[in-house]
Amino acid sequence: xxxxxxxxxxxxxxxxxxxxxxxxxxxxxxxxxxxxxxxxxxxxxxxxxxxxxxxxxxxxxxxxxxxxxxxxxxxxxxxxxxxxxxxxxxxxxxxxxxxxxxxxxxxxxxxxxxxxxxxxxxxxxxxxxxxxxxxxxxxxxxxxxxxxxxxxxxxxxxxxxxxxxxxxxxxxxxxxxxxxxxxxxxxxxxxxxxxxxxxxxxxxxxxxxxxxxxxxxxxxxxxxxxxxxxxxxxxxxxxxxxxxxxxxxxxxxxxxxxxxxxxxxxxxxxxxxxxxxxxxxxxxxxxxxxxxxxxxxxxxxxxxxxxxxxxxxxxxxxxxxxxxxxxxxxxxxxxxxxx
Amino acid sequence: xxxxxxxxxxxxxxxxxxxxxxxxxxxxxxxxxxxxxxxxxxxxxxxxxxxxxxxxxxxxxxxxxxxxxxxxxxxxxxxxxxxxxxxxxxxxxxxxxxxxxxxxxxxxxxxxxxxxxxxxxxxxxxxxxxxxxxxxxxxxxxxxxxxxxxxxxxxxxxxxxxxxxxxxxxxxxxxxxxxxxxxxxxxxxxxxxxxxxxxxxxxxxxxxxxxxxxxxxxxxxxxxxxxxxxxxxxxxxxxxxxxxxxxxxxxxxxxxxxxxxxxxxxxxxxxxxxxxxxxxxxxxxxxxxxxxxxxxxxxxxxxxxxxxxxxxxxxxxxxxxxxxxxxxxxxxxxxxxxx
DNA sequence: ATGATGTGCCAAAGCGCTTTGGCAACCTGT
DNA sequence: ACAGGTTGCCAAAGCGCTTTGGCACATCAT
Numbered sequence: 001x002x003x004x005x006x007x008x009x010x011x012x013x014x015x016x017x018x019x020x021x022x023x024x025x026x027x028x029x030x031x032x033x034x035x036x037x038x039x040x041x042x043x044x045x046x047x048x049x050x051x052x053x054x055x056x057x058x059x060x061x062x063x064x065x066x067x068x069x070x071x072x073x074x075x076x077x078x079x080x081x082x083x084x085x086x087x088x089x090x091x092x093x094x095x096x097x098x099x100x101x102x103x104x105x106x107x108x109x110x111x112x113x114x115x116x117x118x119x120x121x122x123x124x125x126x127x128x129x130x131x132x133x134x135x136x137x138x139x140x141x142x143x144x145x146x147x148x149x150x151x152x153x154x155x156x157x158x159x160x161x162x163x164x165x166x167x168x169x170x171x172x173x174x175x176x177x178x179x180x181x182x183x184x185x186x187x188x189x190x191x192x193x194x195x196x197x198x199x200x201x202x203x204x205x206x207x208x209x210x211x212x213x214x215x216x217x218x219x220x221x222x223x224x225x226x227x228x229x230x231x232x233x234x235x236x237x238x239x240x241x242x243x244x245x246x247x248x249x250x251x252x253x254x255x256x257x258x259x260x261x262x263x264x265x266x267x268x269x270x271x272x273x274x275x276x277x278x279x280x281x282x283x284x285x286x287x288x289x290x291x292x293x294x295x296x297x298x299x300x301x302x303x304x305x306x307x308x309x310x311x312x313x314x315x316x317x318x319x320x321x322x323x324x325x326x327x328x329x330x331x332x333x334x335x336x337x338x339x
Numbered sequence: 340x341x342x343x344x345x346x347x348x349x350x351x352x353x354x355x356x357x358x359x360x361x362x363x364x365x366x367x368x369x370x371x372x373x374x375x376x377x378x379x380x381x382x383x384x385x386x387x388x389x390x391x392x393x394x395x396x397x398x399x400x401x402x403x404x405x406x407x408x409x410x411x412x413x414x415x416x417x418x419x420x421x422x423x424x425x426x427x428x429x430x431x432x433x434x435x436x437x438x439x440x441x442x443x444x445x446x447x448x449x450x451x452x453x454x455x456x457x458x459x460x461x462x463x464x465x466x467x468x469x470x471x472x473x474x475x476x477x478x479x480x481x482x483x484x485x486x487x488x489x490x491x492x493x494x495x496x497x498x499x500x501x502x503x504x505x506x507x508x509x510x511x512x513x514x515x516x517x518x519x520x521x522x523x524x525x526x527x528x529x530x531x532x533x534x535x536x537x538x539x540x541x542x543x544x545x546x547x548x549x550x551x552x553x554x555x556x557x558x559x560x561x562x563x564x565x566x567x568x569x570x571x572x573x574x575x576x577x578x579x580x581x582x583x584x585x586x587x588x589x590x591x592x593x594x595x596x597x598x599x600x601x602x603x604x605x606x607x608x609x610x611x612x613x614x615x616x617x618x619x620x621x622x623x624x625x626x627x628x629x630x631x632x633x634x635x636x637x638x639x640x641x642x643x644x645x646x647x648x649x650x651x652x653x654x655x656x657x658x659x660x661x662x663x664x665x666x667x668x669x670x671x672x673x674x675x676x677x678x
Numbered sequence: 679a680t681g682a683t684g685t686g687c688c689a690a691a692g693c694g695c696t697t698t699g700g701c702a703a704c705c706t707g708t
Numbered sequence: 709a710c711a712g713g714t715t716g717c718c719a720a721a722g723c724g725c726t727t728t729g730g731c732a733c734a735t736c737a738t
Contacts, residue, residue: 001396001453003724014688019726026727029686044481049454050392051724054693057340059389061432069421070637072620075414082408082435086442091449093400094433096421103425110430114340115388142383255624281411285594287626298409342694353718358696365697368716390694393723 002043010039022047061091062308063116065107067124069096072280073297074122077150080301081120088309092120099126108140118145118308118318120301123153125193127221134158145311145318149304150297152194152322159318161304161325165195168293168327169202172247172275175291175329177210180338181245181273185238187230187257188218188249196220199249199277215243220253227256235264239271244338251276251283251292258286258334269336279330288333295327341382349378361386400430401647402455404446406463408435411619412636413461416489419640420459427648431459438465447479457484457647457657459640462492464532466560473497484650484657488643489636491533491661498657500643500664504534507632507666508541511586511614514630514668516549519677520584520612524577526569526596527557527588535559538588538616554582559592566595574603578610583677590615590622590631597625597673608675618669627672634666 008015013032020026021036028036039045053059064081066074078094085092093116095107111119119141123131132140134156152160176184186203189196200216207214217233220226227248237243238261248254254276258268266272268288276283279294303323311318347354352371359365360375367375378384392398403420405413417433424431432455434446450458458480462470471479473495491499515523525542528535539555546553556572559565566587576582577600587593593615597607605611607627615622618633642662650657 001724005724015725016688016690016727017686020687023726027686032687044451046448046451046453048393048724049449049452050389050398051693052452052726053389054387054393054695054723055725055727057693064433068418069408070411070415070418072409072411072414075411075417076409078414078433079407079409079435082433086435086445091432091434091454093430094403094417094421095430096418096425106425109385110388112383112385113388113391114385115430282621282624285621285625287624340694344694354695355697355718355720356716359717362696366716371716387694390723391696393693393725394695394697396723 002045004045004047007036007039007043007045010043011035059115059117060089061093061116062305063093063095063107063111063119064122065095065097065104065119066122067097067099067126069094072282073278073295074124074150077122077297077301080298080303081149081305082301083298084302084305085309088306090117090305090309099124099129101129104132105140111144112140112142116144117312118147120304120308121146121148121158122150123148124151125189125191125196125222127223130191131193145308147304147308147318149300150195154192154194157319159307159321161300161307161323162195163295163300163327164324165198165327166202168277168295169199169204169247170206171202171293171327171329172199172277173203173206173210173212175275175331175335176245176247176273177207177212179245179273179335182211183213183242184215184245184247185234185243186214186216186247186249187220187227187253188216189220189222190218196249203247220249222250222252224252224256227253227258228260231257231260235261235266239266244272245335246272246274248274249277251278251280251290254290254292254334255282255286258288258290269334270339273335273338275329275335283330283332291332291335292330293327294330296325300325340387341384343384343386346375346378346382346384349382350374398454398456399428400432400455401644402432402434402446402450402458403461404434404436404443404458405461406436406438406465408433411621412617412634413463413489416461416636416640419637419642420488420644421640422637423641423644424648427645429456429644429648436463438463438468440468443471444479450483451479451481455483456651457486459643459647460485460487460497461489462487463490464528464530464535464561466562469530470532484647486643486647486657488639489534493531493533496658498646498660500639500646500662501534502634502639502666503663504537504666505541507616507634508538508543508586509545510541510632510666510668511538511616512542512545512549512551514614514670514674515584515586515612516546516551518584518612518674521550522552522581523554523584523586524573524582525553525555525586525588526559526566526592527555528559528561529557535588542586559588561589561591563591563595566592567599570596570599574600574605578605583611584674585611585613587613588616590617590619590629593629593631593673594621594625597627597629608673609678612674614668614674622669622671630671630674631669632666633669635664639664
């Protein structure tokens, strides 16, 4: 453990001077500076981060809360967060909750111990359970700067960086309309997470404006399994009569649904067209390759991180602002013109 | 910022007593303890992690180095690391290098600043470049405990937790032999990373022992793109004559290869059988669904993390040991019996 | 020569915690 | 009643850094 005192001694100066030489906050003569740097490199000196944090009251570290880093979408988001943080000299502590309130609580405690300067919170959508409310979170975080990313909590006053979900729903509707479909199954998500509500709204507004009819199944939960279950529930209708299109609000549900449908002899896209949401990597490789609304989780991550660091460095709160990121339709092979 | 002194004052005791009440390292009478806890909860006191780290000389934090968290394989590995760490009260700092020596260097400096107690190092395989050597790493890390996970560096003395790559190669060979194939294209990776060398060795030993012939292409780099390029290079042979099987040393290369082959009219698996390695999520959804050798990156992550934390808590070095994790063959639709 | 201005270094305090020797006050058994 | 043990609290030092007031000395204009 080589400390600043050791360097100071070897260079024949005071620790103060070593600190100044390193930080540049006060002038140190060239000759002394040279001696100091020589000593530092001879001793392989690297300042202790804990000591610095304590003295400065700042850790240059962020917490990233995600439900599941194994999920490619969140992994990509994490990549964006890490990149943006590293570019600014910040570290990021990976906090995965697995939708487990106990684990989430433990991380919030860690955050309150001021191990981090701020938090990037990707709440995700709790499958069964409901997420913490805005008020709870505020209480638990006691003033720690935070931004939501990807999913916001209904009615939150925290800053949020999210995709333009409503536009995404609209894009899906317009695409299917253009292909001649007139009756669609819309798979939304239980518990009314903001993202799902907006996707549904965007889709339905565009759809009904064009005279389309729809069936709404709101029992999804963003897992592949729920896509499978919903496929079973609608096996009787899909592809028979005029129910020829599906808007699944994420790719996993779309993939699960397609798998079940195909195994039951429903042809995609000849009998039924399906469009997903997200554009996860499997969407490209799946069969048929999935038409979907692409989000850019990497960009969401970098943006949110840039915002919070910006706020930290200017010592002002991050609260209030909402930024929407554009989404885009990716046409692949799971949708086709009506026969 | 509510400090231990504030709690002490409110409870009418010394900070020492508060510390003891919290840690239990010395006895505190029930009555006093009650007062202390009352004060703590009234003030929402959480001890400062920086101060604790400085005083204890320990951060209860690990660094996880991975080339790319956006890669599903490493994401799953990270999930394992995070889980194992969280279960033991450790945090993990996510360090992604993107195979960029400059970024890697910056993280090593962070590590040397004792912001972490140890490091879990998933070196990955540098596409063009070569990884740091064992000696370099040792120099750069100046004694910081570390374990390799997933990929080790040739000749390293560091502890490593890796898949049984040789057995994996053997499994692939046995599967293809069983299906009647006798001539295979083996796609290994440039730069001779340990994992690739072992997969090749395992495959070839089992293959030639059974009288099989093979073509070795060692220009892969574990990217989908390299799979595409290699497919082009062998278009003339694959599926013509007796070259009917491919062993790609990861799924991404297999997927790229299959995509090119199919677009050129080569049928999978009728004309050519291909087996991959890893079992990434896309392998399940791809068309045809990919036969592959499954690794368990989550388990690698938890194992490596458990080992390093174990060593940290017992204050003894982690060096030396090598643990091999089993792999398993997953039969899907990209392989078939020879016509 | 003289005060005014810089220049460049250092001493000391402080960040919030843990650790440990010490010390009253209270039990024992005899 | 008294030596010897406990029990339970506190004071003070220390972890390794940053910050800031102070101070000696050099430089300048007058």
